[in-house]
Amino acid sequence: MPFLGQDWRSPGQSWVKTEEGWKKTTSEEKNNNVQSAESEQCFNKENLLLSLSHDMAAKKRKKDLMNNNTKAPYFHREKWIYVHKGSTKERHGYCTLGEAFNRLDFCSAIKDTRRFNYVVRLLDLIAKSNLPSLSGVAQKNYLNILERVVQKVLDDQQNVRPIKELLQTLYASLCSLVQDIGKSILVGNINSWVYRMENILQWHQQLDNIQICRPTSTGMNLTDLPASLQLNIMHRLSDGRDLVCLGEVCPELGALTEDCLLWRRLCQYHFTDRQIRRRLIVSDKGHLDWKKMYFKLSRCYPLREQYGDTLHLCTHCHIVFWKDTNHPCTANNPESCTVSLSPQDFISLFHF
Helix, strand or coil: CCCCCCCCCCEEEEEEEEEEEEEEEEHHHHHHHHHHHHHHHHHHHHHHHHHHHHHHHHHHHHHHHHCCCCCCCCCCCCCCCCCCCCCCCCCCCCCEEEHHHCCCCCHHCCHHHHHHHHHHHHHHHHHHHHHHHCCCHHHHHHHHHHHHHHHHHHHHHHCEEEEHHHHHHHHHHHHHHHHCCHHHHCCCHHHHHHHHHHHHHHHHCCCCCCCCCCCCCCCCHHHHHHHHHHHHHCCCCCCHHHHHHHHHCCCHHHHHCCHHHHHHHHHHHHHCHHHHHCCCCCCCCCCCCHHHHHHHHHHHCCCCCCCCCCEEEECCEEEEEECCCCCCCCCCCHHHHHHEEHHHHHHHHEEE
């Protein structure tokens, strides 16, 4: 031990413990070591702050993606989602409707004409009864998708009527939910929902102000076609309200839309024989008035839903996916275990 007697070190020297053992250093070397240690500590602090800022930015980006708040569109690599009912050893937690909105890319689905009516019907069902059951993220995603739907209709000037009906349904539901502030079951501040209701009224006003201009084309139009072709086109319409609007264009089309066979096929397409027999209406001439029967039946029973593209469920893998996309199915015959999902079936799959 070096400290048995009088300190034999020269002035300014000291013992410093290192990895190799105790070493004798001078005051200058000690100051240099202290400065290097302080600079290293400052460098470490800067790296720590930089990493924290990166982590916060990453978390914010992830939160924005979950809330559909990013300016640039985000697309998941897989266009499907696994639906599991509860926690297992392999999977923790369960799937929510808000997560399904992001994974199945509903924001891009509304740009596809085959999926547009499907998404609108889904939003309408949620507005009628399932809006209070959504989580805060799902409610925010719902309104973001609705805003994009309205913007698409304003740009394309198509499908105006169903979107106006959707906005009316949503506004009526929100009015009943926020009329008692102390009993509001919506997630978030009540003032934010009042502001969203004002936006809904503004969107509805913008849809009312749409003025569809007559095309300037001098080519052939619908009235120039033979009556048989005009009736053939009318038979492809599945909504009686569209026929009524078409008949208001000119007297010639109005006479064709009164065709009895046309309304009879509409009734047989949307309703069963038993439902039709319960709502028979006879005209003054003793014949069945299929047009009046159609509108009476539509008030009593729901219309048959028809979509160009729907979501599908693989009963073997428990995966929800769009019809034109693939999923990693492990079944020998994937087509036999795939079922089409109506909007009601899709909502019932998820926990709220």
